Amino acid sequence: MNKLALASLMILLGLAVPHLAEAVGDPFLTTMATRMAIMGMAVASLGFLVGFAGLVSFGHAAFFGIGAYVVAILFKHHSEASPIPFLPFAWEGSLSGMVQLPLAFIASFLFALLVGALSLRTRGVFFIMITLAFAQMLYHFMISLPDYGGEDGLSIWERSQVPGLDLYNDYDFYYLCFGLLVGVLLLLRMIIHSSFGVIIRAASQDEARLATLGVPVFRYRLLAFALAGGIAGLSGALAANLYEFSGPGLMHWSRSGEMLVMLILGGMGSLFGGVAGAIMFIGLEEILAGWTEHWALILGPILIMVVLFAHGGLMGFFSRGRS
Amino acid sequence: MSSKLLEVKGLSKAFLGIKANDDVQLSIHAGEVHGLIGPNGAGKTTAISLLSGELRPDSGQVFMDGKDITNLSAWRRIHMGLARSYQISRIFPDMTLLQNVQVSLQIAHGHSFRFVAPAFGSHGDEALAMLAKLGLEDRAHDLASSLAHGLRRELELAVILARKPRMLLLDEPMAGMGKTESIRITQLLEQLRGQVTMLLVEHDMDVVFQLADRISVLVQGHVVATGTPEDIAKNPQVRAAYLGGEDHDG
Numbered sequence: 132m133n134k135l136a137l138a139s140l141m142i143l144l145g146l147a148v149p150h151l152a153e154a155v156g157d158p159f160l161t162t163m164a165t166r167m168a169i170m171g172m173a174v175a176s177l178g179f180l181v182g183f184a185g186l187v188s189f190g191h192a193a194f195f196g197i198g199a200y201v202v203a204i205l206f207k208h209h210s211e212a213s214p215i216p217f218l219p220f221a222w223e224g225s226l227s228g229m230v231q232l233p234l235a236f237i238a239s240f241l242f243a244l245l246v247g248a249l250s251l252r253t254r255g256v257f258f259i260m261i262t263l264a265f266a267q268m269l270y271h272f273m274i275s276l277p278d279y280g281g282e283d284g285l286s287i288w289e290r291s292q293v294p295g296l297d298l299y300n301d302y303d304f305y306y307l308c309f310g311l312l313v314g315v316l317l318l319l320r321m322i323i324h325s326s327f328g329v330i331i332r333a334a335s336q337d338e339a340r341l342a343t344l345g346v347p348v349f350r351y352r353l354l355a356f357a358l359a360g361g362i363a364g365l366s367g368a369l370a371a372n373l374y375e376f377s378g379p380g381l382m383h384w385s386r387s388g389e390m391l392v393m394l395i396l397g398g399m400g401s402l403f404g405g406v407a408g409a410i411m412f413i414g415l416e417e418i419l420a421g422w423t424e425h426w427a428l429i430l431g432p433i434l435i436m437v438v439l440f441a442h443g444g445l446m447g448f449f450s451r452g453r454s
Numbered sequence: 455m456s457s458k459l460l461e462v463k464g465l466s467k468a469f470l471g472i473k474a475n476d477d478v479q480l481s482i483h484a485g486e487v488h489g490l491i492g493p494n495g496a497g498k499t500t501a502i503s504l505l506s507g508e509l510r511p512d513s514g515q516v517f518m519d520g521k522d523i524t525n526l527s528a529w530r531r532i533h534m535g536l537a538r539s540y541q542i543s544r545i546f547p548d549m550t551l552l553q554n555v556q557v558s559l560q561i562a563h564g565h566s567f568r569f570v571a572p573a574f575g576s577h578g579d580e581a582l583a584m585l586a587k588l589g590l591e592d593r594a595h596d597l598a599s600s601l602a603h604g605l606r607r608e609l610e611l612a613v614i615l616a617r618k619p620r621m622l623l624l625d626e627p628m629a630g631m632g633k634t635e636s637i638r639i640t641q642l643l644e645q646l647r648g649q650v651t652m653l654l655v656e657h658d659m660d661v662v663f664q665l666a667d668r669i670s671v672l673v674q675g676h677v678v679a680t681g682t683p684e685d686i687a688k689n690p691q692v693r694a695a696y697l698g699g700e701d702h703d704g
């Protein structure tokens with residue numbers, strides 16, 4: 132089966148999810164698939180960084196969290212009709228998804244620009260540690276803000292208003308997330324094959340060679356890092372809608388680690404690996420949690436097996452099976 | 455009229471107190487092949503990295519076309535026409551040979567901040583022609599990582615020549631090559647003579663004495679002599695310090 136056929140099949144399957152869920156009489160499956168699509172988007176953006184740009188970020192949950200907080204803060208000020216204090220102009224937030232979602236992307240993109248500017252001068256383990264440190268700083272910063280819920284976070288009473296969709300309808304919400312996921316994957320795919328993407332990939336293979344061929348590698352990496360951050364922010368905005376909540380826990384380092392685990396499970400060699408990993412992780416979590424509350428103890432060995440025996444994750448396993 | 459393409463004044467660089475380059479003076483004339491020889495650890499690779507901009511000197515200056523480029527970053531220097539090869543060839547291992555050259559051409563054409571069109575759709579013919587020049591066209595679609603050592607060197611040359619440099623810094627381009635490959639590279643460099651100025655670091659004395667218009671000898675980070683191959687072969691200081699009395703009559 133070639134890639135195009137496989138992608139078409141996945142899209143058809145994705146479109147059919149709510150109907151399948153109804154057919155088996157378990158509408159909860161649609162909500163689970165929504166979670167998978169949301170996390171799939173965040174992990175795919177991480178996969179773009181790790182697998183294609185060669186940048187192992189251990190702070191990706193920070194950008195995800197910023198996206199969630201953007202939705203929560205815009206909602207809070209809108210519902211209280213109070214101006215947002217840290218803005219230079221008077222604005223009382225918004226409930227519109229057409230405002231909230233792009234702003235979530237932009238805020239995370241900008242914060243990633245800042246983190247990237249300060250961390251992309253380092254390599255390897257140092258880069259991992261610095262991205263981790265920035266994410267933890269943001270985590271503690273949000274805890275220190277009582278106006279935005281501090282440790283408890285912010286609840287959201289009203290989901291984003293998206294024209295033509297009702298996010299309180301599970302189908303509508305799922306199709307929004309699924310549609311955005313497909314859009315993000317197509318966008319990333321296009322970028323990976325573009326002139327910019329080739330530079331990003333070349334930089335991960337031999338940075339010194341690229342520099343002495345005339346490329347200011349830092350700038351390209353910075354943009355790639357910010358783009359991945361922005362996408363994680365969009366994903367976080369959707370998650371805030373799903374959970375009707377945003378809190379510092381979304382940014383905790385363990386959440387960044389979880390995203391890396393999903394990526395390893397799914398495989399870093401392909402863009403879809405991140406999505407496959409999210410599907411597998413959330414699916415396993417759902418199944419195992421039904422058996423035991425110590426499901427993480429079972430997930431651990433599965434992860435080790437994947438690393439040892441299915442090098443390249445789930446996607447690597449399948450592509451080897453095909454060739 | 456000064457015809458100095460590259461000039462190095464008092465360049466020094468120490469690593470943990472070891473002076474890898476110690477007050478190096480060099481001037482490279484436009485169009486010449488300038489050999490740089492010296493025993494292992496003399497500081498030849500360090501000198502090349504200082505010239506390419508990958509290392510910053512502790513003191514001293516580098517001039518290109520009379521312009522001080524000492525503080526110019528590596529990626530800017532190649533836009534002035536200054537390219538280098540590495541002692542251990544550096545290429546993009548997970549790309550095909552053709553793609554390696556295509557990336558180089560893409561950078562040369564200055565349009566890497568583009569996000570939509572597939573990159574490897576362009577410069578294919580030009581890249582293939584460059585590979586053909588080095589006799590690599592049959593392997594155009596193989597992964598670069600599949601190449602044997604000698605062919606890797608040739609690919610690296612194809613990649614940097616695609617940038618159409620004016621000045622080439624070659625760090626032992628024949629090291630580890632078989633006789634036939636070595637002869638092919640010698641011929642290629644001979645063809646480039648006049649079009650491209652070269653600083654040639656090479657261990658094979660026959661090659662250096664055959665190709666170089668002038669030679670500088672580096673010993674313990676210091677240039678002890680510069681001159682024509684005949685001068686260098688006769689220089690008693692050089693013979694004592696480096697050639698060890700061996701005969702080299704050009």
Ligand SMILES: Nc1ncnc2c1ncn2[C@@H]1O[C@H](COP(=O)(O)OP(=O)(O)O)[C@@H](O)[C@H]1O
Nearest residue numbers: 469472474492493494495496497498499500501
């Ligand atoms: N990055 C580095 N860190 C520490 N020492 C180095 C480094 N690069 C070179 N040196 C030292 O500098 C000296 C010159 O090295 P090099 O320029 O590679 O010599 P050559 O190319 O002539 O063999 C050697 O003593 C080497 O060990």
Ligand SMILES: [Mg+2]
Nearest residue numbers: 498499500541
């Ligand atoms: Mg050397």
